[in-house]
Amino acid sequence: MAQGLILAIDAMGGDDAPEVTVKGAELFLAARPGARVRLHGDESRLRPLVSASPERLEIVHTDLVVTSEMKPSQALRRGKGSSMWNAIEDVKEGRAQASVSAGNTGALMAISMLVLRKMDGVHRPAMTAAWPTLRGRSVVLDVGANLEADAAQLVSFAIMGEAYARAILGIDKPTIGILNIGSEEMKGHDEIREAHEWLRNSGLDLDYHGFIEGDDISSGTVDVIVTDGFTGNVALKAGEGVARMLGTRVREALTSGLFSKLGAVLAMGGLKRLREQMNPSNVNGGVLLGLGGVSVKSHGGTDSRGFTRACELAADLATSHYRDEVAANLNKIRQKGMAAE
């Protein structure tokens, strides 16, 4: 499946780089016998960490690093030749089919957009997040690449999110919903209502469900949740905050007395499986959709397993039909006169 695939990895980005990124890259190679990796970064630091498959793992040296403090504009001015920039340039030049970085998000978005350019017909790229639900996992976009989105942009997010969900979740016909609030008669901004009407009547081969509310995300009511970057980012972080608070509370509750402690030990098996399911490592990887190539963002604080997940996500996307499907659908809506300027 990923036969012949080459992945470009920014080995220097992330809180625990390069240890985590190198380990993550090796786990990825172990899981995908046909794949190869180009590891960008400081060779003197990377070489001692590399333990296996040297013939499938090439180190591409650079001294330059994009730091977590850099603003996007600084990264654009000073980032050329850095491990992040070089990994993305590999994709542009065809030396790799996808890139992965756990580094500075704003910088990664800016450099990716500059180097890879936008896909034909896409006005604004959108950042995705994988959200664990009662039914499995859903894709939320945009979660922060744009502050606002007009109707045409929301429609393009729906098209991109649908193809993306098919590629990475393996769902044949992903369902789509637009995030809205429930109170009657003031239902939604104009842009939202317009995008809603458009998706209803687009004639595209999409399974559009309609409006959903915030609590539908975790229920798994739809596979793809479409929203603007401000709302999506707030929803995602608010949800993460609640999960973290409840995790703390459950831990406290289970260690608050002798019987509770004993009970917690006995219940460990089930709770461990739950921790596994909800482990951010298992859902790690956001993608800036709508670019001329695949650039995946791993969480900065990820462990090596999480970084491997981001690599697998990049490989799945690079070897999928995602781009052709998006291009075809965007072309159809352009012909119908619903084009983003």
Add this chain to the structure above:
Amino acid sequence: MAQGLILAIDAMGGDDAPEVTVKGAELFLAARPGARVRLHGDESRLRPLVSASPERLEIVHTDLVVTSEMKPSQALRRGKGSSMWNAIEDVKEGRAQASVSAGNTGALMAISMLVLRKMDGVHRPAMTAAWPTLRGRSVVLDVGANLEADAAQLVSFAIMGEAYARAILGIDKPTIGILNIGSEEMKGHDEIREAHEWLRNSGLDLDYHGFIEGDDISSGTVDVIVTDGFTGNVALKAGEGVARMLGTRVREALTSGLFSKLGAVLAMGGLKRLREQMNPSNVNGGVLLGLGGVSVKSHGGTDSRGFTRACELAADLATSHYRDEVAANLNKIRQKGMAAE
């Protein structure tokens, strides 16, 4: 404290009315020896449910009910004389100091605004929610009364939320944050940045913390979270959805095997206390702030304990200095030329 306080209750609103509302009203009376209640609704259904304190509980008969299906505009046209309307009119006419309803939210907002009018200097009222945090509880507003909010409105939400948090959370000097997203250089809409500058330099005696992100809500970083009604509603429901999903998952995890089951039984004490802390009944009650009187919304699906909490919230607010404090601060910002049109 609530000596002489009279509460007007819509006994017919909510999923399990009037059983839950009557029981809730009686629990409220038991907890507040000085208070009285005016119970609005169908006397033939209410009378048999009333068991105690008849001298402190007056039934005010009406046949009319605002149903959960009614749109706000329909409720305004056809709701006059209903139990909901009559309870709110009690506040306007001074027969009660506050009203409580578990009925149709949109209708309650519309009727409250029409009957109670806006507080002087308030351009748009805002709906509050109490959000459980690691440090206790925080107030989020607006969670759905308005789709959008300009800078002046956000500033007035901050002023109202601050006085409200002091009144109901008993915090002497509540801290305030504006909800935003973190990515640099595109931080926030114009309205948000403007409100931020304004609160920084307002000269008001407010403890303004600055911007916060979605995950700060559950951390309890600030006591009052200011946002527009669309974003606040999505954040609140997204958080509720995550809590519900995790509750289901924990239950599944604890009943997935023999040891887990045994462990769950032993851990019951601690988990029960957690359930207690997180019980929506304990944080029930949203208030439409900025009106000429107190109108509290109880969750429609609440139990009697939750309805009692909403009654207590209404009583606390009605007997606080909330309105004077808001009026004074709004007056100060008007003098500084920062007035809502």
